[in-house]
Amino acid sequence: MALLQGTHLTVAAADLRTGDHACLFYGSEAEQLAVLGSLVVAGLASRHRLLLLVGGEGPRTSCDLLDRCRIPAKASGAGRGATAEQIRILDAEEFCFHEGNIEPRRMVGRLRREADRAATDGYGGLRVIGDMSVALRGKDAVGRLLHYETLLAREFRHGFTLAVCQYDARHFEASQLKAFATAHPRSVEVEPLVRTAELRVIRTYQPHGLRVEGIVDVHTHRHLRSALEVLAPIDGDVCLDLSRLEFLDLGGLRLLVTFAGSRDGGSQVELAGLAPHLREVISLVGWDETPGLRLGANDGH
Template sequence: MEDLRPGDHACLTYSDAEERLDIVAAFVRDGIGAGQKVVCFTDQSGPPDLAGELAERDVKPTDGGQLTIRDNDAAWLSGGQVSAANMIEMLSVELEAAHRDGYAGLRVTADMCWATRPVAAVDELLVFETRVADLFAEGRLIAVCQYDRQRFDHVTLAFAAKAHARAVAAAVYHEDPLLRICRQHAPPGIRLAGEIDYRRVPELNHALAEALRLGGDIHVNLAHLTFMDAAAAAAIGQAALSLQPGRAMAIVCGRAVRKVLDLVGATDQPAVRVRLAHGRP
C-alpha cells in the first residue's frame, strides 16, 4: 500500500472483509495525509457504515470535503443503468474538481461488486477497466478497485488482475484452515484469526518482528481468534517487553483469549492496553 503513487491503478482482490476494510482505511489515511481529495464508492456497506469502519481504524472525518463516501447505487447505477462512458466521465469531473480546489491529486477506491447485480452488465466493467487507463496518464489520479473473490467468477478476476498495473494485498505470514496471520494496515499491526498454539509461534514471532520495525504503537487484533495457548500468549508478551519507551501495544480480543494473556502476565505490562472485542466470547 505504501508503494502506491499518483498515476497507479491497482487491483485489490479479497476474501476477508476485515482485511479489505484495513487496506481501504490505509489507502484513505495516506491520501488525506498527502493532501489529496479522496473519494470512496461503496457497495457492500452504505456510506454511514463505511464511515464508521474507517473511524474504528483511526481514519477521522475531514473538514472541507476532503473525504467523500458515495453509494454505488447513486453513483454508478443511477436510473438503473450503468455505462463505462458515464463512469469515466464522473471520474474526469472529480479529477478536475480536485485540481480546481487545490488538492495535490485525486485518490479513488471503488467496490466493484455493483457489476454482479442483474441491472449491471459485466461487459461494461471490462470496458471501464480498459478505457479508464487514460485518466492516469497525467499522474494526478491514484485508484484501487476492490474485487470480492466470492462474488466474481475466475475469468473476471483474471481480467481484473491483468487490467491493473499494480496489485494490493495484505502481507500474509501464515494461512491454513485453522489459522490466518496477516498484517493489519490500519491501525498498523497484525491480525490473527482462528486458533493458534505453540506450533505456529515462529510465524507469530515473524509477524510481530515486522510490526516492531514499523515504529509507533503496535495493534494486535485477536478479535477473531477463538483459541490461544500459553506459548503464543507469551510470544505476544515478549514482543511487548521489547517495545522502546513511548511505544505501546494495543490488543483487541475476546474474554477467553484475554484469560490466557492474563495468565502469562502479558496484560500486566505498562505498555499493553487491552480492549475486549464486542460480541466475542
C-alpha cells in the same frame, strides 16, 4: 490472493502513487477495511481528495469512514472536521448505473470532472476507491466492467489520479477475477506489520495468518514476536507463509514453534513454504511433535 501471483506487482497500500491503477480482491470485511484504512490515511497525509464509491452498508460520511477503519482523528492531520470536504462519498450503484446498465464512458467522464474539481480546489491528487462488487447486474455486467477498467487505465496515465478498484472475491468466479487482474498493473495489500531493511511481515486473510519475507535473525526477533502477537485473538487455524524467507535462524524458528504450542482450543499453526533444511532441523530436535504445529509443503529448494 494466489491467482494474482506472477501477473503483476503487488504493493502495500501506502506505497501507491498518483497515476497508479490497482485492484483489491478481498474475501472479508476485515481485509477490505484494513486496506481501506491505509489508503485513507495515506491520502489524507498527501492532501489528496478521497472519492469513495460505496454500496450496501458502506460508510456514508467521513466520520463513519474514519470510525469503521478505526482511524483516530489525529491521523487525518487536522481532525475530523477538516476531512468533510476532503472525503467525498458517492453511492456506487448511482455512479455505475444509467437506465439499468453500466455505462463505462459515463463513469469515466464523471471521474474526469471529479479530478478537475479536486485540482481546482487545490488538492495534490484525486484518490478514487470504489467497490465494484455492486455492479453485478444488468446487461453484460462483467464485460462492461472490464471496458470501464480499460478506459480508467488510459484516463489516469497523466498522474493526478490514483484508482483502487475493490472486488468482493466471494461474488465473482475465478475466471472473472483473473480477467479483472489483467486490467490492473498492480494489486494492493495491507500495510506490513513489520517493514525494515531486513524483514517484512504482512498480515494475510485468505488464509488467516502472516507472510514473512526477508531475514529473521537476532536483530529482527523482536519484530517477528510483535507480529505474531497480532494473531493471538484469532480463533481457529492460522498459516505462516515462509516461502519468501531468505534466512531463518534457530532463535526465530524457536519463536514460531513456541507460538504454535501456545495456541488454545486445539487450533493449528501451519508453517507453509518451509525450506527442506529447516524441516530437518525441526525433526532432529523433536519440534515436529509440538502440539498445534503443522508442517506444510516446502518451497521446493
